[in-house]
Amino acid sequence: xxxxxxxxxxxxxxxxxxxxxxxxxxxxxxxxxxxxxxxxxxxxxxxxxxxxxxxxxxxxxxxxxxxxxxxxxxxxxxxxxxxxxxxxxxxxxxxxxxxxxxxxxxxxxxxxxxxxxxxxxxxxxxxxxxxxxxxxxxxxxxxxxxxxxxxxxxxxxxxxxxxxxxxxxxxxxxxxxxxxxxxxxxxxxxxxxxxxxxxxxxxxxxxx
Numbered sequence: 742x743x744x745x746x747x748x749x750x751x752x753x754x755x756x757x758x759x760x761x762x763x764x765x766x767x768x769x770x771x772x773x774x775x776x777x778x779x780x781x782x783x784x785x786x787x788x789x790x791x792x793x794x795x796x797x798x799x800x801x802x803x804x805x806x807x808x809x810x811x812x813x814x815x816x817x818x819x820x821x822x823x824x825x826x827x828x829x830x831x832x833x834x835x836x837x838x839x840x841x842x843x844x845x846x847x848x849x850x851x852x853x854x855x856x857x858x859x860x861x862x863x864x865x866x867x868x869x870x871x872x873x874x875x876x877x878x879x880x881x882x883x884x885x886x887x888x889x890x891x892x893x894x895x896x897x898x899x900x901x902x903x904x905x906x907x908x909x910x911x912x913x914x915x916x917x918x919x920x921x922x923x924x925x926x927x928x929x930x931x932x933x934x935x936x937x938x939x940x941x942x943x944x945x946x947x948x949x
Contacts, residue, residue, distance in 0.1 A: 749789035753817065756797030774814070774824065775800030786812055788834070794822035798846055805830035805860065811867075815839050826854055831861030831899060841872045844891045852892065854913075858921055859897025868894065869906040879912045879933065887935040890914045896921050898943070905929060919946050 752765035763769035816839035825847030893910035916931035923945035
């Protein structure tokens with residue numbers, strides 16, 4: 742559980758110039774988001790803080806945790822950080838903003854590329870302004886490749902109050918799957934998919 746700090750802080754993560762031994766400041770950023778999670782540095786980030794990601798590949802990222810206030814993980818100004826996979830297993834008060842997630846950035850795998858709230862009690866996880874796709878160029882894909890494409894975003898079955906907003910999901914099997922009650926999916930674009938574009942499966946969901 743992360744405590745609420747007296748003053749929110751911003752930490753920086755830069756695959757090109759960062760080091761795990763740095764303090765996470767603007768001039769001494771950490772290396773990749775995957776390393777931040779795997780080395781335990783994410784536990785140094787407090788409720789209300791923001792993690793800004795700079796250009797580059799931030800790896801395969803899986804984490805969870807409960808916060809009294811939102812922790813934001815977002816693209817730094819003018820940057821387009823990339824991840825091969827992103828999952829928030831369980832937790833409360835996380836905001837993910839402006840990230841590009843694609844299986845093409847790492848070793849191939851099956852299934853969804855951005856998933857949250859599927860591993861335990863969760864609430865108020867917000868995913869917005871993200872770009873999620875299997876591959877950019879599908880002009881040569883066969884029907885079998887379309888059927889085996891990765892799926893885009895899955896809002897898991899745990900908790901309430903989740904939001905998927907302003908995301909662009911492209912070239913996938915399923916676009917956005919919504920499995921949590923009383924949650925919102927709004928102003929998203931889902932383009933080129935072989936299954937369902939947006940699939941609502943629980944009570945109280947708003948799709949617009």
